[in-house]
Structures are given as C-alpha cells and as structure tokens.
Amino acid sequence: xPTTTVKSIGSSGRDYSTIQAWEDACPSNIVTSDEIWxxxxxxxxxxxxxxxxxxxxxxxTTDDTRFLWLTTAAGKGFADDAGAASWNLRYDTSVGxxxxxxxxxxxGFHCGSVRVLIEGLQIKFASSWGNSSMFSGSNCMxxxxxxSEKGNTSTNNGRLINCLxxxxxxxxxxxxxxxxxxxxxxxxxxxxxxxxxTAVTNSYSLYPSLKSCAVFGFATNFxxxxxxxxxxxxxxxxSSSVPGTSAQASLxxxxxxxxxxxxxxxxxxxxxxxxxxxxxxxxGTEGTFSALGTNxxxxxxxxxxxxxxxxxxWEVVGGGAFTLTADAGSFTLTGQNATLTRDKVLTADAGAFTLAGQNATLTxxxxLTADAGSFALTGQDATLTHAGAGSFTLVADAGSFTLTGQxxxxLKTxxLTADAGSFTLSGQxxxxxxxxxxxxxxxxxxxxxxxxxxxxxxxxxPETPYDAxxxxxxKFKDKGNPYE
Amino acid sequence: xxxxxxxVVDKTNEDKALDAQCSKRGDVIVVKPDGWPWGRExxxxxxxxxxxxxxVDPDSLFDLxxxxxxxGGEEQVVVRKRAKxxxxxxxxxxxxxxxxxxxxxxxxxxVELVSKEASDLLAQRxxxxxxxxRIG
Numbered sequence: 001x002p003t004t005t006v007k008s009i010g011s012s013g014r015d016y017s018t019i020q021a022w023e024d025a026c027p028s029n030i031v032t033s034d035e036i037w038x039x040x041x042x043x044x045x046x047x048x049x050x051x052x053x054x055x056x057x058x059x060x061t062t063d064d065t066r067f068l069w070l071t072t073a074a075g076k077g078f079a080d081d082a083g084a085a086s087w088n089l090r091y092d093t094s095v096g097x098x099x100x101x102x103x104x105x106x107x108g109f110h111c112g113s114v115r116v117l118i119e120g121l122q123i124k125f126a127s128s129w130g131n132s133s134m135f136s137g138s139n140c141m142x143x144x145x146x147x148s149e150k151g152n153t154s155t156n157n158g159r160l161i162n163c164l165x166x167x168x169x170x171x172x173x174x175x176x177x178x179x180x181x182x183x184x185x186x187x188x189x190x191x192x193x194x195x196x197x198t199a200v201t202n203s204y205s206l207y208p209s210l211k212s213c214a215v216f217g218f219a220t221n222f223x224x225x226x227x228x229x230x231x232x233x234x235x236x237x238x239s240s241s242v243p244g245t246s247a248q249a250s251l252x253x254x255x256x257x258x259x260x261x262x263x264x265x266x267x268x269x270x271x272x273x274x275x276x277x278x279x280x281x282x283x284g285t286e287g288t289f290s291a292l293g294t295n296x297x298x299x300x301x302x303x304x305x306x307x308x309x310x311x312x313x314w315e316v317v318g319g320g321a322f323t324l325t326a327d328a329g330s331f332t333l334t335g336q337n338a339t340l341t342r343d344k345v346l347t348a349d350a351g352a353f354t355l356a357g358q359n360a361t362l363t364x365x366x367x368l369t370a371d372a373g374s375f376a377l378t379g380q381d382a383t384l385t386h387a388g389a390g391s392f393t394l395v396a397d398a399g400s401f402t403l404t405g406q407x408x409x410x411l412k413t414x415x416l417t418a419d420a421g422s423f424t425l426s427g428q429x430x431x432x433x434x435x436x437x438x439x440x441x442x443x444x445x446x447x448x449x450x451x452x453x454x455x456x457x458x459x460x461x462p463e464t465p466y467d468a469x470x471x472x473x474x475k476f477k478d479k480g481n482p483y484e
Numbered sequence: 485x486x487x488x489x490x491x492v493v494d495k496t497n498e499d500k501a502l503d504a505q506c507s508k509r510g511d512v513i514v515v516k517p518d519g520w521p522w523g524r525e526x527x528x529x530x531x532x533x534x535x536x537x538x539x540v541d542p543d544s545l546f547d548l549x550x551x552x553x554x555x556g557g558e559e560q561v562v563v564r565k566r567a568k569x570x571x572x573x574x575x576x577x578x579x580x581x582x583x584x585x586x587x588x589x590x591x592x593x594x595v596e597l598v599s600k601e602a603s604d605l606l607a608q609r610x611x612x613x614x615x616x617x618r619i620g
Contacts, residue, residue: 007525008523009523010523011521012521013521013523013524014523014524015523015524015525016523016525016526017514017516017520017521017522017523017526018489018514018516020513020514020549021489021513021514021523021525021526021532024491024495024507024513024532024565025525025529028495028496028497028502028503028506029497029498050542050543050546051543051546051549052515052546052549052550053549053551056551056562056565058502058505058506058551058562058564058565059495059497059502059503059504059505059506059507059565060497060502061497061499061502103543103546105546110551110562112505112561112562113502
C-alpha cells in the first residue's frame with residue numbers, strides 16, 4: 001500500500017506557491033519509494049500562470065498505483081460546498097480553487113509518461129496565443145471544469161472522466177483527438193458563440209473513445225468518420241450522426257442544459273432532458289491509467305445511477321425528483337427563511353406523519369386549510385395546550401360558527417368560564433343538560449327545625465329517600481352533624 | 485522586479501531518458517513578480533534558490549521556463565524540463581558563492597542580488613544542446 005505524501009499549494013503560507021514547484025519537489029522515483037505524491041491546492045487566490053505551462057511533469061518514475069495527484073484541499077474545491085448543486089455549473093473563482101492561464105504563450109498540462117491524476121480543479125485557458133493543450137500523455141483528469149477561451153484545447157491520449165469542457169476559442173481547436181478516452185464528459189460550445197471548432201476528432205487512424213458523453217454546439221461535433229469511433233456508446237449531441245451505439249442524436253441543444261448562452265451559462269442538465277437516464281456506467285480499463293476508469297461519481301462527486309446514469313458530467317439525481325431530508329436529531333434553519341413557494345404542495349406519505357423533537361410553530365397570519373368537505377383527525381386526540389403566562393384565544397370569524405353532526409360534549413371537570421361582566425348567548429337557546437350528581441328537592445315545604453328522611457329525587461327520575469337532614473328551610477345537612 | 489525559483493542541485497533519475505527530463509542545476513522552475521508569497525518548502529529549500537532580480541521584467545524571463553520538446557509526432561513529448569538554462573557555474577566566484585551558500589533560518593533559500601549581479605546572472609542564459617537525448 002503506497003504512502004500518500006501530502007503537500008499544500010497556495011499563496012498563503014503553504015508548502016509550495018505554485019503547482020510547478022510542487023512537481024519539481026517530487027522524488028524522481030516514487031515507485032521505489034512506494035508513494036503517491038499528492039498536492040492539495042488552496043483557494044487563497046486564483047492560480048494565474050503567465051507565459052508558461054501550468055504543469056510540466058517529467059523525469060519521474062510512476063505507475064498506475066504510485067503517481068502524482070493534483071487536487072484541492074478538503075472543502076476548497078468547487079464541488080465541496082453543500083450548496084454546490086444549486087450553483088450555475090461554470091468557471092467561478094468564488095466557489096473554489098481555480099487555475100487560469102494568461103499572457104501570450106501559456107500552456108496546460110504536459111505529463112508525457114508520468115502518471116498524473118488531476119482532480120476537482122477549475123481550469124481556464126485564456127492566453128492570447130499558442131497551444132493551450134490541457135493535457136497530454138498518460139494522465140487522467142477527473143471531475144474538472146475546463147473553460148477554454150482561446151487557443152487550442154486538446155488532449156491526445158489521456159483520459160477524461162466526468163469533466164466539463166466549455167470551448168469558446170475561434171482558432172484551430174478541439175477537445176480531444178487521437179486515442180483519448182472520454183467518459184461521461186460534457187463538451188459544449190455556447191449556443192450564441194460563432195460557429196467554429198471541432199469537439200472531438202481523429203488523428204490519422206486513431207480515434208477517441210467516447211462513452212456517455214454529451215457534445216453540443218460546435219461547427220463539427222465529431223470529426224473524421226463516425227463509424228470509426230468503434231469504442232463509443234451512449235453519447236448525445238445536436239448532430240444527426242453520433243458515434244457509437246445507444247446514441248441520442250439530433251437533440252435540441254437548449255432543451256438539455258439550464259442555460260447555454262455564454263454570459264449566463266449553466267451546464268447543469270435541465271429537467272426533461274434526453275440526457276437523463278440514457279447514459280451508461282463504466283468501470284472500464286480503457287487507455288492508460290486504467291485504475292481510474294469509473295464514472296460512478298459525477299462532476300460534483302455525487303453518486304450516479306449504476307444502471308441508467310445521465311449522459312455527460314452532471315447527474316440528475318433521482319431522475320428529476322428531489323428529496324429534502326434532515327438528519328435524525330435537531331433540524332436547524334439559520335440565516336434566511338426557507339420558503340415553500342405558493343402552490344407547491346408539501347406532502348407526507350400515506351400513513352403516519354410524525355413531528356418529533358421541537359415544537360412546530362404556526363406563525364400568525366399563515367393559514368392552515370383543508371379541502372372542502374370533511375376534515376378528519378384520527379388516531380390520537382388533538383390537544384390545545386395552554387402554556388406559559390397569558391391567555392390564548394381560539395376565535396372564529398364574525399358571523400355564524402356551526403358545529404354540526406355529533407353533539408359537542410364538555411367533559412366533566414372542565415370549566416366553562418366567561419369574563420367578568422356580561423355574558424350573552426344570542427340566537428338559539430343554549431341548553432345545559434345535567435346528567436351527573438343528584439339534584440335534590442323535597443315533597444313538601446320545609447318546616448322549621450329539622451326533619452328526618454326527606455325525599456329527594458333526580459330531575460326526571462323517581463324519588464328516593466336521602467339519608468340527610470333538612471335544617472330550617474334552607475338546605476340539607478349531613479346526618480352526622482345536623483346542627484352545623 | 486522579478487523573482488525566480490532557480491534549481492541549484494541536479495535532480496536525477498536512474499533511467500537515462502527520465503534523467504534527461506529532470507530539472508538540472510541552473511534551470512528556472514518558476515518566474516514570478518516582485519513580492520511573490522513563496523511557500524515554506526520553497527523558502528527553506530536545499531535544492532532551489534529564490535533569486536530576487538531588481539530591475540528585471542518578469543516577462544523577459546519566461547523563455548527560461550519553456551520545456552524542450554521532441555520534434556514531430558502528434559503529442560509534444562518533453563525531452564528536457566527546460567530548453568534554456570542559466571549557466572551559473574560560469575559566474576565569477578563571488579556571485580556563485582552568493583547564490584550557492586545557504587543561510588540560516590526559514591528563508592535560507594532567498595538570495596537578493598543587486599542590479600549588476602542580476603545582469604551578470606542573466607547573461608549566462610544558454611540554450612541547451614540539441615534535442616537529441618541519449619538514452620543508452
């Protein structure tokens with residue numbers, strides 16, 4: 001098991017300030033030393049490379065398990081934020097580590113025979129002239145966002161997995177050619193850009209392998225002879241001819257992505273897109289650096305469907321339905337209020353619906369409505385609890401308030417009180433029915449002194465002897481103490 | 485003013501072809517403008533020097549960071565890490581010592597030159613021998 005040697009790269013007190021210095025510091029034989037040389041980039045500032053290459057990797061002995069690994073530090077990549085799935089998918093220095101070329105003759109990644117894994121970076125090629133080859137050689141680029149504004153963008157025989165490549169250049173350019181391997185990549189030219197470019201093409205008899213890739217918007221999406229892309233499948237394009245089996249051809253570009261125009265670009269897959277569920281899973285060993293062949297995670301590192309993934313770098317999780325979940329325990333909403341937009345329906349599965357933990361508060365002014373007709377509370381009693389100081393008032397609108405169906409029962413020991421002052425019942429008479437303790441009366445007028453064995457009866461019932469004394473003409477007393 | 489990361493100790497590989505691709509003494513690894521926030525490992529390195537070059541435009545030095553590629557082929561194959569070098573061993577002994585000597589502390593790799601010294605150093609800019617690299 002190789003040892004992973006981790007070095008930090010950035011402009012704020014890191015181990016190295018540039019990617020090239022990190023490479024130059026790597027031991028010349030990491031197979032012998034049995035290590036992975038890992039550089040973790042920090043977003044202290046945008047990495048700007050002027051008039052040179054971002055990375056020239058050379059002179060280092062590597063293999064498929066002992067290699068250079070250039071990635072982002074934990075929490076520093078564009079995919080690392082919890083809200084990343086809701087951001088526009090495009091180059092944005094504010095959301096994570098970003099590397100940009102500038103100047104006249106800047107290049108990308110030249111790795112030759114050195115195994116280099118480049119993962120999770122945002123890369124923009126913006127130099128004025130020259131070759132902006134993003135990589136070549138035996139390396140692998142995984143879950144990267146590549147934005148090429150100028151120059152020639154190409155990969156010859158490397159491997160790209162779950163990458164986004166946006167090409168705005170106007171010269172000779174292409175995203176991939178020769179025997180490159182592209183798996184689950186999105187390769188696009190904005191829909192309002194001038195018609196130009198070739199997305200992928202051959203070099204003589206060598207053709208790239210395209211698997212589950214979305215290719216849109218170029219003057220020529222697929223160069224060479226379509227039938228010669230023999231190791232291709234499940235690709236999609238606006239072109240009428242798409243390489244490989246199970247292809248999605250002649251798609252409407254703007255129906256596939258959230259926004260395809262340059263200034264507002266957002267390459268997340270749109271609901272209803274034909275890219276959804278038409279991709280394929282790959283665990284392949286195509287090309288070099290074969291240990292890294294899986295496309296099971298999308299560009300944000302989210303798990304893909306292993307049976308029907310989305311074509312391209314972005315996975316539409318759950319096939320269009322989204323689930324909002326909270327961990328067991330507390331659920332905290334801080335900062336801004338969460339809004340459930342009107343006309344959207346919050347539903348619960350049939351069966352039990354449990355609110356546990358904290359009390360739910362219905363804010364004043366919000367309305368809890370039920371469909372016209374019946375409104376049923378089943379199972380447990382609903383309780384209106386009086387908590388804390390003060391009084392709470394349950395009111396009905398002015399006008400009539402009707403209780404229909406069954407009689408309303410005020411249970412024993414509950415007290416119906418009215419405020420001090422007047423208490424008015426209007427409209428129909430209210431009847432208070434007594435069905436509990438006996439009401440007493442006498443069969444004759446009370447006599448002075450006391451009498452034994454007066455008769456009492458319940459209202460509406462037979463008279464029965466009551467073991468008590470009548471005292472004077474006022475009330476009954478318990479027989480044990482008739483004089484009190 | 486420019487600052488460069490200059491290799492002063494050869495990097496080697498037992499494989500001859502790979503050895504030729506390693507950075508060598510006198511190769512410029514990085515060119516940066518004045519005030520660049522160098523990293524910890526760069527500042528205290530035994531194999532590099534951070535050389536400060538007063539009065540030198542960084543844009544005039546970028547040819548020193550270009551690799552040497554093999555001719556022909558679809559892919560640009562690197563045969564040497566740098567096509568040009570600074571032949572520092574041809575410097576006068578005082579300037580060579582100033583570059584080679586290590587100071588103490590966490591910034592022991594930093595070398596500050598005066599303008600005359602910077603000019604003398606850059607005068608040793610050389611293109612390496614032809615692109616043929618013997619591998620056996």
